[in-house]
Amino acid sequence: MIHGLKAREFDRLSREALGDDIQRGAIGKATDLIRGRRGAAVARLPEWEELRERARAVKAHTLARLDHYLLQFVERAEAAGVVVHWASDATDATEIITGLVAEAGERPIVKAKSMVTEEIGLNHALEARGLRPVETDLGEWIQQLAGEPPSHIIVPAIHKTQAQIARLFAEQLGSAEDASAEELTAIARRILRQEFADAAIGISGVNFAVAETGSFLLLENEGNIRLTTSLPRLHLAVMGIEKLVPRLSDLEVFLRLLPRSGTGQHLTSYQSIFTGPAPGRGAAPRRGRGGGPGGAPPPARRHRRRALVGDELRRSSLQCIRCGACLNVCPVYRQIGGHAYGWVYPGPIGAVLTPQLAGIHEAKALPLASSLGGACEEGCPVKIALPEVLRDLGREAGEAQGEAPGGEGFGCGRWAWFMRTPRRYRWALRLARLGFPLGKRLGPFRRWAEQRELPRPAARSFRDQWKERSR
């Protein structure tokens, strides 16, 4: 069972999301900003396309020899003193981790943002055992306070306005209703500092793992990953098997691509590279002492990653470095936000990963609800052919639906969904007028349009004209 999976309810969730004007406004504004920053950062790097090709090639090679590099990584990491646990699925992973951290008791378990721990439903599993995971990335902490999952890979609370966050803090923490971003951040710092000081265990993800040295790298801006991995005595890193690169030098291309793609920075504030348990450099020496498990990345290969390995096109989904760029350019994500996708990964990469990791039956609507305009592929720093994978999954979804692949029935059903209320109809038409040929841009309409020339919307819609005439 996959915790929190709601992708089957995509229709209802996206319908609800479309009705949330505040969320749409917040996401539109934020994604515009990030896109602008990313564009500027990329323009300053003339070799951008070469870097993308190199990154793609490194990942494609590594994934095609995944067994080799995985073993090499584990051997070298163990030689450096890391304790490695293998988890064959999400349940396995959460059980191993809850076993390792059970000693925390009442003490906080500080967590640095990690998509893979979202995937395996780690917080839920820890809470079910009476343990207390505390998210420490500001955006994730806001989401935890709100009792919601993150809605963007890089900016977890992207859908919330400052005013909403101030109200949330006021309700939960008793701060001022009109606190500024600066004040809200200071409140978070103060509260989380205490959690860090008390924490028994720190849990992080892994951005990149280096096979030749057994090292792994984490990137961030806030410093919460540095705190999570240095203050508690035990550092637990949860890693997906696809995070590998062969050589330490391969990190360079990803360090140049990921921050620019994610936030438009030339580099995030901090990168930490770990090779074995850290020495007792802090005031209270931690890992590697007292006989407890050392710094331990359990390669938690959960769900169906292994099934993805065989097919070349599908395998390319595993190249993803979780930069969020494809979300920021996706017209569908912009309208419906992250939660409507019904699981951990939203946007084009969510539409690609969820059906593959959770099973097509769990997420039939996702591949069809994505832009196929190609902006996501153009922006992807590791050149995943997102539209092509989506088309492939769309065919599979069509078959799973018990009809001819991509048959008219499905497309029309989706079209009807957009026609159901005047507001959505207006939205669809507005998109069409803005130069989004519906049949090409929006997955749901594509099949339908291929078979029936979609009526080209007039410069002013019939609806508008009708409104005028009936005056």
Add this chain to the structure above:
Amino acid sequence: MSARDSILSRIRDGLRGVEAPPLPAPDPVPGGPGELAAFRALAESVGVEFHDTLASALGDARSVAVSDAPEVAAAVDRLAAADGGAGGRSFFDGWSDRAALLEADAGITTAQYGVAETGTLLLIGDDERHRLVSLLPPLHVALLRRDRILPTLGAALAALRREDPAAMSRVTTFVTGPSRTADIELQLVLGVHGPRALRVVLTDPPAAANP
């Protein structure tokens, strides 16, 4: 079958008959030092301040944590001598007193290298106890030798690499500017978890400092 074996065998099943595309040859690492001016410009672009003296970098910080680097101790001694005292400041070993470190106004460390391409400081954990001293106080002052500028991130990675992984520094931190967040409506706020300010004092290599 153990989880390890079943995972590996399923990956191998999936990859049977798959021919791996070639791994691109590594980019050549530029030799020679990086440009100090470029380092400085990039670092300043993300809010790093450069100060000529330790005293000016510390500003009005009173309780100051230090790392265990001899260069830091020497700089603090020189400061005390010049001020005819420590100027009302108190210095303590940040790495051995965590409770005090949590309350400190500033932390002084060295950085093992600077990276010109990105304005980044490299803190190599096996060389100095600077991990928490550079992280917990609201101000981090880093001493960096002018002759320790590497040109690119690739050169930085090459400087860290050892044939024997057990010989690599167990933790290395790349620092590019102060701690920052943009999680609330993408507004930039500094000092969310780590230091709000990062100040660099460039120092001369020992030979030049003690002729």
